[in-house]
Amino acid sequence: MSKETSLYGVHKGLGALFTDFAGWSMPVRYASELAEHKAVREAAGLFDLSHMGEIHVLGKQAADVLDHALVGNLTALKPGRARYTMICDETGGVLDDLVVYRLGDEEYMVVANASNVAVVSEAIAERAAGFEAQVDDRSETTALIAVQGPKAVEILGAVTDADLGALKYYASVPASVKGHDVLLARTGYTGEDGFELFVDAAEAPALWRILAEAGEPYGLVPAGLACRDTLRLEAGMPLYGNELSRELSPFEAGLGRVVKFEKPGDFVGRAALEERAKVDVPRVRVGLKGTGRRAPRHGYRVLSGDTEIGEVTSGALSPTLGYPTAMAYVEHAYAEPGTTLSVDIRGRIEPVEVVALPFYSRA
Numbered sequence: 001m002s003k004e005t006s007l008y009g010v011h012k013g014l015g016a017l018f019t020d021f022a023g024w025s026m027p028v029r030y031a032s033e034l035a036e037h038k039a040v041r042e043a044a045g046l047f048d049l050s051h052m053g054e055i056h057v058l059g060k061q062a063a064d065v066l067d068h069a070l071v072g073n074l075t076a077l078k079p080g081r082a083r084y085t086m087i088c089d090e091t092g093g094v095l096d097d098l099v100v101y102r103l104g105d106e107e108y109m110v111v112a113n114a115s116n117v118a119v120v121s122e123a124i125a126e127r128a129a130g131f132e133a134q135v136d137d138r139s140e141t142t143a144l145i146a147v148q149g150p151k152a153v154e155i156l157g158a159v160t161d162a163d164l165g166a167l168k169y170y171a172s173v174p175a176s177v178k179g180h181d182v183l184l185a186r187t188g189y190t191g192e193d194g195f196e197l198f199v200d201a202a203e204a205p206a207l208w209r210i211l212a213e214a215g216e217p218y219g220l221v222p223a224g225l226a227c228r229d230t231l232r233l234e235a236g237m238p239l240y241g242n243e244l245s246r247e248l249s250p251f252e253a254g255l256g257r258v259v260k261f262e263k264p265g266d267f268v269g270r271a272a273l274e275e276r277a278k279v280d281v282p283r284v285r286v287g288l289k290g291t292g293r294r295a296p297r298h299g300y301r302v303l304s305g306d307t308e309i310g311e312v313t314s315g316a317l318s319p320t321l322g323y324p325t326a327m328a329y330v331e332h333a334y335a336e337p338g339t340t341l342s343v344d345i346r347g348r349i350e351p352v353e354v355v356a357l358p359f360y361s362r363a
Contacts (some may be wrong), residue, residue: 005050006143006201010208014222022114024051026225033226037319040190040231043219044149046211047228053117054142054198055110055124059133062106064265069127070098071250071273073263077102082170082187085258086250087120088269092276093246094253096120097238099187101172109183109198111144113240127268143204147211148194148231150362151218156195159214160184169193178210189228191235192362230316233325236287236358242298242313243285243327249273252281252329254357283310283329287359288343288352290324293317296343296352302328303342303349309334312343318359325359326352 002025011018016027027048029036039045057065066074072085082101086094096116101109112120117139125135147155153164162175162184172185183198199207212220229239238244243253250256250273259273288296295317296302302310310330318325326343334341339354 005048006204007048007050007145007208010205011048011222016222016224019225021225022051024114026051027222029224029226030222033224033230034319036221036223037227037230039219039221040149040192040223040227041320042150043221044147044151044155044194044215045190045223045227046208046215046220047146047148047223048208049144049146049196050142050201050204051114052144053110053112053114053120053137053139054144055112055117055121056136056138057108057110057124057128057133058136059106059131061131062108062133065124065128065131065133065135066100066108066110067263067265068131068267069124070100071259071267071269072100073260074100074102074108075263079104080171080173082172082185084170086255087123088249088273089246090269090272092249092269092272094240094244094248094250095123095246096240097244101183101185103172103183116240141201143199143201143207144196145199145204145208145211146188146194146196147215147220148188148190148223149192149220151215151220152192152194155211155215155218155220156184159210177207180207180210182207189237190231191237191358191360192231229314230319233314233316233327234318234320234358234360236327238285238327239314249276249281251276252283252285254285280332283331284335285313285357286328286330286335287355287357288312288315288326288328288341289355289359290326290343290350290352292324292350294345294348294350295324296326296328296345296350301344302330302352303344304334309341320360324352327357330354
């Protein structure tokens with residue numbers, strides 16, 4: 001049976017259509033996913049992301065634990081800042097991609113994807129052995145609500161005491177929203193400006209209603225997972241299980257920048273990642289731009305002539321751009337932007353062009 005977030009009743013009252021996602025019953029759309037996508041690009045969308053995991057690492061050696069457990073340099077992260085990073089296994093395969101928030105000198109919060117919360121929590125706890133630090137998985141008691149879109153600052157500004165103008169991208173601050181204590185972060189997964197609010201799960205329904213009421217004059221709408229997927233695809237953001245997996249390293253994904261070999265000490269997967277960094281990876285992640293209205297989908301074959309040279313990992317007709325978009329892994333020789341390839345879309349060969357990611361970036 002799927003788990004329900006503390007906002008399930010709110011979503012049901014709004015007429016949401018639900019889907020099972022990583023063991024959670026989540027709203028896939030409320031009315032129209034295209035309208036929700038458009039609202040996020042032009043005004044704002046309100047998302048329930050409470051299926052995500054929040055794992056706190058506390059103590060004198062919390063930074064050392066994360067430097068050992070993850071591929072990033074978390075000791076260098078200043079309090080109040082956040083960083084995108086990954087956790088890998090000994091072979092360099094990606095267990096999950098993460099956002100890590102440094103909440104204080106001796107406290108971090110690791111946000112994991114819903115499908116990998118147990119894997120990440122257990123791996124960090126195992127890798128923390130011998131360090132003066134505690135690992136506390138607070139996923140079940142923490143809710144996460146996001147306000148994403150160009151009107152997000154105006155909406156949040158009406159209900160919070162935080163100085164939003166001073167809050168930089170990938171930064172966070174404790175704040176109050178109409179009497180509700182939150183961690184307010186300027187982060188997101190849509191390609192737009194916006195905020196993510198971490199709050200006690202019991203307070204989430206009240207917080208949602210406050211944000212919905214504040215956002216109504218600005219065109220804010222509740223938004224589900226369907227439009228979140230097309231938004232992140234346009235922004236060229238990877239999804240674990242599609243663009244990232246244990247079989248792939250950060251280098252294949254074009255995200256080798258997150259691996260910080262220069263940090264002091266050893267970290268899990270270092271030796272394997274050093275070897276992978278020395279050679280050209282066999283396949284790399286690229287963007288594909290199609291023509292017509294038929295979009296490539298996950299698992300479809302990418303072809304050069306009659307030869308299969310890759311596979312689509314995510315694809316959809318872009319609501320913003322009006323043409324088919326996809327991310328795929330293709331052989332290194334075919335990864336140059338401008339290269340003409342094709343995709344087998346249910347037996348019909350459709351032309352595509354390799355393009356640089358992202359497909360969309362806000363002005």
